[in-house]
Amino acid sequence: MPESKNYFIGIDIGGTTVKEGLFDEEGNLLGKVSVPTPPLIDEAGYAAVVGGIEQLMAEAQRPILFVRGIGLAIPCPVPASGNITMMANIQIDATGLAEALRERCPHAVVRYVNDANAAAMGEIWQGSAQGAQNMVMVTIGTGVGGGVVINGDVVYGAFGAGGEIGHMCLNPGESRTCGCGGFGHLEQYSSASGVVSNYLRECQMRGVEPIELSGPSDSRSVFQACREGDKVAWAAVETMTDYLAQALSIIAAIVDPDEFLIGGGASASADVYLEKLIEKYQRFTLTVSETTPIKVAELGNDAGIIGSAYVALRAAK
Numbered sequence: 396m397p398e399s400k401n402y403f404i405g406i407d408i409g410g411t412t413v414k415e416g417l418f419d420e421e422g423n424l425l426g427k428v429s430v431p432t433p434p435l436i437d438e439a440g441y442a443a444v445v446g447g448i449e450q451l452m453a454e455a456q457r458p459i460l461f462v463r464g465i466g467l468a469i470p471c472p473v474p475a476s477g478n479i480t481m482m483a484n485i486q487i488d489a490t491g492l493a494e495a496l497r498e499r500c501p502h503a504v505v506r507y508v509n510d511a512n513a514a515a516m517g518e519i520w521q522g523s524a525q526g527a528q529n530m531v532m533v534t535i536g537t538g539v540g541g542g543v544v545i546n547g548d549v550v551y552g553a554f555g556a557g558g559e560i561g562h563m564c565l566n567p568g569e570s571r572t573c574g575c576g577g578f579g580h581l582e583q584y585s586s587a588s589g590v591v592s593n594y595l596r597e598c599q600m601r602g603v604e605p606i607e608l609s610g611p612s613d614s615r616s617v618f619q620a621c622r623e624g625d626k627v628a629w630a631a632v633e634t635m636t637d638y639l640a641q642a643l644s645i646i647a648a649i650v651d652p653d654e655f656l657i658g659g660g661a662s663a664s665a666d667v668y669l670e671k672l673i674e675k676y677q678r679f680t681l682t683v684s685e686t687t688p689i690k691v692a693e694l695g696n697d698a699g700i701i702g703s704a705y706v707a708l709r710a711a712k
């Protein structure tokens with residue numbers, strides 16, 4: 396029988412899949428399951444999540460009473476109070492689900508955390524930012540998310556907007572709207588869909604036929620075109636890095652972190668833009684924070700389960 400008696404569950408609730416991971420205190424991943432996301436608003440939905448924990452503990456041959464913490468990463472703002480009022484594109488009754496989890500795992504603390512914030516905590520625990528106390532992570536996917544870690548803890552914010560870096564307004568004169576309804580937000584220029592939209596605008600302005608794209612957030616093809624020397628694609632990436640570098644320099648003036656991390660799907664194309672980003676960041680930022688490293692995140696798809704388990708582990712201590 397294993398000696399350790401403290402286990403932690405990280406649950407990453409996405410639009411299509413719920414991923415669950417079982418961890419020991421040292422952070423070893425002992426098992427993983429995933430199920431299609433049910434509507435998390437009734438007993439049937441809760442049972443799907445609880446069932447995942449039961450399966451993980453059974454497979455690892457540990458009693459369920461040894462679960463000391465359950466962290467749930469969700470794609471919407473989570474205020475420090477834990478009172479979640481705003482829902483994105485998933486159906487979830489946060490209170491009901493937490494109650495169902497506590498009932499099945501009576502010795503566990505249950506904590507919600509925004510998914511981008513969870514990813515930042517995951518990188519601190521097991522990824523590129525291990526050991527950093529102050530770190531800011533920018534997640535570049537369809538949108539731009541972020542996580543701000545200060546003194547080892549994620550900044551939730553009074554209303555849950557802590558780390559919503561994608562919605563910094565950097566171009567108030569913009570006439571197109573951001574996904575949130577605002578104007579000129581970072582996300583509009585520096586997310587995967589932002590890069591595509593920068594690119595299509597450049598094509599239109601120059602009267603150039605765009606390359607074939609698989610969809611409105613296919614930044615991967617635009618980055619590939621850059622690698623092949625496409626000047627129009629490069630212009631789109633210049634716009635992306637202009638705004639992202641501005642955002643990082645503003646954050647540096649407020650938080651002055653040990654390091655920045657770039658994560659999310661578009662971090663796989665960092666070979667195209669990271670050097671440019673660093674160069675512009677150094678140009679825009681205050682001299683004292685010029686040398687702040689900007690690195691690429693490591694954990695990929697597991698960041699959510701790792702980070703949410705870590706949030707639960709810290710809460711249990």
Ligand SMILES: [Zn+2]
Pocket residue numbers: 561562573574575576577580582
């Ligand atoms: Zn916005």
